[in-house]
Amino acid sequence: MxxxxxxxxxxxxxxxxxxxxxxxxxxxxxxxxxxxxxxxxxxxxxxxxxxxxxxxxxxxxxxxxxxxxxxxxxxxxxxxxxxxxxxxxxxGSKLKDRGPVGEAMDWIKTRINSINRRSRSRANVAHHYDIGNDLYRLFLDADMQYSCAYWPREDMTLEEAQEAKKAHIAAKLALAPGQRVLDIGCGWGGMAITLAKLADVEVLGITLSEEQLALARERAAAAGVAGRVTFELIDYRDLAEREAGRFDRIVSVGMFEHVGAHNFDTFFRASANLMTAEGVMLLHTIGRFGRPGSTDAFTRKYIFPGGYIPALSETLAASEKSRLIVTDVETLRLHYAFTLRQWYARTLAHRDEIVAMMGDRFFRMWTFYLAGATAAFESGGMGNYQIQFARSRHALPLTRDYMAAAEAAYL
Incomplete structure (x- = not known):
């Protein structure tokens, strides 16, 4: 046996x-x-x-x-x-590979691992994002959006779904010409560049990845928006000390998962302080269905050290301490599963290039990561949340109609 x-x-x-x-x-x-x-x-x-x-x-x-x-x-x-x-x-089923003691230990390890002081945050980001832009070009869309796409139709291409995601988010920001926008965790600059083009706004994108920073600056110059879109290598906590009250809008896509539960209060306090009195923020994050949990050992060790997927309850409770008003919440249940299957297929299609670049062991690790993530979004406890916040109850229109109108105009 x-x-x-x-x-x-x-x-x-x-x-x-x-x-x-x-x-x-x-x-x-x-x-x-x-x-x-x-x-x-x-x-x-x-x-x-x-x-x-x-x-x-x-x-x-x-x-x-x-x-x-x-x-x-x-x-x-x-x-x-x-x-x-x-x-x-x-x-109500569960993969029973942990007893109560094992689950408690995972909880403790997750909390310790995600304390994420400034130096640790930068090292964690480098572990995942500074492994080379060439790898990400092989499996992401042309705009290098490394976050959940938005699929109004299941038959869309990945490129179309990522364009739809950016328009969907831009519409929720209620943008107006001349506004100052902050993109926390700007990746390779695609969202910041898109917002500047869609609504004639000024955007500052911040990241802790040197690889992302260099390419984002190149892309802004190539797109002809370098005068209105700038990028900086800086921690959001340090920016909050320097730029208090300077931003009309904040967008953060796929970054909150790296903050760590220990820093949720700090993140929302910094975000509130960075916004004007009429400021609005759109937070797009992977979220945990149900109650708070822990990060699995594979992800902690190999993929996202310091990362933690928040439950909605944790996220909202932390925001309340900074007196941010939750003005809209949307749950994207299967959108990331569709996205991940596209990334997985493209990774397999570029197997030879990735193996030549990173080695066989890395390729197997990467496919395990994408496959595990896909399963978590298809039948596990993961989804995505888009949460809109405002400092003032008067900052946005009374109804949500403006979102649909702006989204239609942007596409």
Whole structure:
């Protein structure tokens, strides 16, 4: 009997997973079912199997990354989909690979790992974003939007969905010519450049990534908006001390996940202080459905050190302390799943270039990351929130009609 049987026999009920041990023996878990993949994995050593027994999530990732577990039928996306689909969050199921003590330890490690003082924040950003712009060009859209796209129609291209996302966000900012806009976590500059073009505003984009900063500046110059769009390598906390009350609008897309629960209050206090009395902010963030939780060990170690996905309750509670008014909340339930599947497909299509650039182990790690994230948004407890805040109840129109009108005009 495989040492994996106690775990897999509890989890795999629908769909089929065949496990081939190092000695060639086979065990089959689950039964074929419509909508569930059939996957076959082969272990090169018992060490790889033991790693999964000791820590199913991190162990499976590292066994796959190190070549101790190979997928002979299906791929890593289908393997993780099979596991997640058998334990869907919205049906009250759970991948039971942790007891109460293990969950408590994950909670503690997440909180310690995400304290994120200034020097640690910069190092964490460099770990993920300074690995080379060429990698990101291979799987992102042409504008290099590394965040959830917006899919009014499922048959859109990734480029169309990312353009729709920017228009959707711009509409919620209620922009007017001449406003000063701050983009916290500006990435490669696409959002800042788009806002300047759409609404004749001035934009300051800030980042902690040197790679992103250099390319964002190049792109602003190439787009002919360098006079109205500037970028700076600075922490939002330091900017708040220097630029209090200077911005009419703030946008932050895909950055709040890096703030860390310890700094939620600080982030909203800084944001409130940076805005004018009539200021408005649009926060686009990955969010956790249900109550607060913890970051898994694989993500903490390899992908986003210092990162933490917030529950909506945590986010809103922190904003209330700075007397920000929550003026609108939208939950994007499946939009990131669609986005991630596009990124995954493009990553596979550029396998040879990525392996030549980063190596086989990195490629396997990256596909594991994208596949795991996809499953989390399709059947796990993750989604996206767009939350609009204002300092004054008079800062925005009385109804939401202005959003739809502006969005239609921008597209």
């Amino acid at each position: 495989s040492i994996l049987r106690p775990f897999l026999s509890r989890v795999i009920r629908q769909g089929q997973l065949t496990v081939i041990a190092p000695d060639g023996s086979r065990e089959v878990f689950g039964t074929p079912a419509a909508g569930f993949p059939d996957v076959t994995v082969r272990f090169a050593s018992r060490k790889g199997m033991r790693r999964i027994v000791l820590d199913p999530r991190l162990g499976a990732a590292e066994a796959f990354m190190d070549g101790e577990m190979a997928i002979e039928q299906g791929d890593i996306m289908e393997l993780i989909q099979l596991l997640r689909a058998n334990t869907p969050w919205d049906r």
